[in-house]
Amino acid sequence: MTEISISVPGEEAKTVEAGISAQEALKELLSKKQRKQAIAALCNGERTDLSAPLQTDTVIEPILASSDEGMHILRHSSAHIMAQAVKELFGQDVKVAIGPAIEDGYYYDFDRDTAFTPDDFAAIEERMAEIVKARLPFERRTLPMTEAITFFSEQGEEYKVELLKDLEQKGENSVSLYQQGDFIDLCRGPHIPDTSWLKSFKLLRVAGSYWRGDEHKPMLTRIYGTAFFDKKDLKKYLNRLEEAKKRDHRKLGKQLGLFTIQDEVGPGLILWQPRGSLLRKLIEDYWKDAHYKHGYDLLYTPHIARQDLWKTSGHLDFYGENMYSAMEIDEVAYQLKPMNCPFHIGVYNATKHSYREFPVRWCELGTVYRYERTGALHGLMRVRGFTQDDAHIFCRPDQLEEEIFNIIDLNLQVLKTFGFAEYDVYLSTRPEKYVGSDEHWELSTKALQQAMDKKGLAYAVDPGEGVFYGPKIDIKIKDQLGRSWQCSTIQVDFNLPERFGMTYTGQDGAEHQPIMIHRALMGSLERFIGVLIEHYAGAFPLWMAPEQARILNITDTQVDYCVQVHAELRKAGVRVEQDLRNEKLNYKIREAQMMKTPYMLIIGDREMEEGTVTVRKRNGENLPPMTLQEFADLVSQECEQGTA
RNA sequence: GCCGAUAUAGCUCAGUUUGGUAGAGCGGCUGAUUCGUAAUCAGUAGGUCACCGGUUCAAGUCCGGUUAUCGGCUCCA
Structure with a gap:
């Protein structure tokens, strides 16, 4: 018998026989109280089932049921149990696709001729309860790729086969399967030791979803559910859903007489009622005042422009799908604006500029129109006509960092005023397809980073997620219920100054191209007000x-x-x-x-x-x-x- | 756009299973009441049952289509 050493981080190691399970190892190392909460383990940094045998020296940590990771595992297992129940009840009619854990729950996608309806929930939940009661262990096994493909092919599980073939292409030559009862699923794991760990769960809703999120692929039927270790937590969660429902801005908007959307006018177009209009005016007044104090000048620009302008700006090429079709005025084509930037550039190009007047900061509450697919529309949150709290800053490269700093400063101040003190910040860097020189990208990405560092702002990097014309910072705010909303965005642009031939006279007397920054703090007034309604539950400051x-x-x-x-x-x-x-x-x-x-x-x-x-x-x-x-x-x- | 569900009075909803030309509460209006911290009482007026077409002696109800909304997918401020 070989011997291995096991330890929990920071504690003394013990020597045990190789092959003992993670669970037994924890028994050696932890008190009963500590390990009772363990649902899985982290072995040398890898997530493992409690039943996994340990063959080498292992630093082991319990994954506690109460932890986020523990919840994730429970919900993932719950998805498997739901799939088992569905297969047992509907058998050959159903093919399984994928069933991951998500925030607050899990889902499983099925392929079935007739979609599931909430009427099916009772039967599925009942069967799930039976499976839980049966205390079926989750058993892991690994299979060579070819055998796994054969296995799922024989079962007629074409989606699993497709997943396996993708894995095979990526160079995997074996996969792990998990089995509880007669249900076997392709899965990386880990899972709860047995089905009895699933103490409280609930199926929430059904929805259609494309296989692999691709609208050209088959539409599957998805069942969403959630699971908790404790009935009390489930109840708390359901209460939170109730609370969210009560705060729904569409409902409160009606109750408080803020806005209305009418068929006669058209979907995605907002009519502000007197109270809503006043609310909006107050927000706009504050916004304008804050901008004036921060050195911005206010602009007003039209709602339509010649189609040629949108050709020059490139919007017709890369944004044309979201633009409304042209209207003819005196035999010239005009189009509704989906963005304000070309107009601000027009204001810029109306006069000559010197490096001495930089930075130029122009802001506008600019109403834009964008085509949104019917299924995407949602109250104030997703509309077809909305007002951006837009601004464009034109500056020299050496001013970029300070300008970004100033924007962030104003941005956080505005968010704080509206009661948002928590947010997640993302920096998106250069994508594969891009315009502008590498030098420019580097300079401006660095400027964004340094400005955030100077402000003491923690951020995550989204590599390659920048827009083709420049890097950007996105700020997602968290509302009273902890939900996040993407509102603020700060984007550097090397594209439009080039396209519109923008220049300024430098100290050297030569013509240079200014750097352009787009930014919106609230994003869209409509959406932001929707968020505010839900954040404050209608009880505004x-x-x-x-x-x-x-x-x-x-x-x-x-x-x-x-x-x-x-x-x-x-x-x-x-x-x-x-x-x-x-x-x-x-x-x-x-x-x-x-x-x-x-x-x-x-x-x-x-x-x-x-x-x-x-x-x-x-x-x-x-x-x-x-x-x-x-x-x-x-x-x-x-x-x-x-x-x- | 796709999958599924829904559409009845200003609002919230019943009536649809089993076809026989609409009902409640709130709100509105009128009257009575003159009241101290979350709904006073009575009377009364509101609906081409989303729209278009079909089946039928007869359609809010059954069937088909359109539009909008809701839950998602996709997309995104």
Whole structure:
């Protein structure tokens, strides 16, 4: 018998016989309490089943059920169990494709003549429960590639065969299979030791999806599910889904009277209702103010331009599919703009420029139109006409880093004002196909990196994911429910200055080409407002609340006083409305509450006599009666804090 | 665009299985009530049942098509 040494990181090694399982090894090294939570193991850095035999010296770490990795394994195993249940119930009708774990759950894709419906869930879940109860072990085995192909071919599992052939091409000559009960699946693993580990699970929805995400390949039927070690966690998760549903901006948008989308107008086109329009105006005002303070000048440009412009810019070539077809005006073709950049360049090229005036910073809330496929449209999040909070900066190469720094600075400030303090940042570098010199790419990629370092911004690199015209930084914000949204983007562009022959006179008296930076902070106002609605669940901070306060009288006696209060507060700059209907106070409070009004001003005889208002906050808290001036000051102070 | 589901009053939904020309609650309007921190009572007006076509003596209901929406895929601000 050979002997091997095993250890957990940082602890003393033990000598054991070779061939013991990872589980037994953990038993040697850890207390019972510690290893009870182990669902799999990390052996010399590799994820392994607990049943895996150890043949060489091994540093072993338990993968705990409570860890992200543990959850991932559980859900992956749950996908296998679901597939087993489906195969057992629907047998030969079904071919299996792939079934990975994803964030918050897992899915499995099946090929079946008739798609699954949620009506099938009960039966599948029931069968899954039986499989769990049967405590079937997950057994791993490795098979030579040719045998594996033969095996799955015989089963008629053509998708597995296709996967195997791809692996074979990549030079793999053996694969691992996992079996629980009679169900055998191609899988890298690891898995839970046996099916009984799956304590709580739920199937969530069905959807179609292309085989390998390719729209030219067959459409499969996908079942999404989720799994947890604990019933309580499942319940928490389902509650979170409920919460997300309650915050759905389409629902809140209707309830709060913010926007509407109508068939008569067209899909993906937003009609802003008065409250939504005011909300948007407040956001736009803040944005313009912040930009002015950061050295930007404001531009306005048209919605259409000659088709030739889009030829020059290259949009017709590389973005034409997303553009609406041309309209003819005086026998000349014009097209709706999908982007604002060519117009800003037009402004630039209207005059001669010197290196002395750089950097030039121009911003615009520019409304663009892009063709989106019908299936992609979604409330405010994905529309066909939207307003970018666009800006273009033109500068010299030596100013690039500082400009990027300034943009990031403004960017983070704006995000913070809107209540987003958490984000993931990505740097996308040069792709395979690109324009511009290597030197330029290197210079600007470095400038992006150094600016982020200087700002102390942590980021991940997406190698080769840059746009063909330059490297970029993307910022994905995290909302109240922890979901991320891509909004901000900062892109260097070597392409358009070239195409439009942009120049400036340098210190040397010669003509040079400026560097161009595109950037958007909110991305699209429509989408950003959608995110804001869900982030705040419709209860906007005071500074952007379309209705900051609502006057509620108790009886008709106070009507005249209320009208006076209303007028005075409006004069003092408070966005105040009044509800003077002959209804009970409770009724009016309920309504104001459902509209998420930040402050309710309650006026009865007492207030009328004393010339005050009683303030009820939307969290139910009451403030002592105060004068109109005191309330107006409170509002303006809170607003200032909100946008500081 | 693709797969699946859905479409009834301003809103939320019942009625569709078993065809016999529409119903509730909220909201609106009218009246009564004058009320202190999340829905006062009564009366009343709202619908070519998304649209087009077919089957039938008869279609909200069955069949086909179109449009839009929803869950995904793909794409993306």
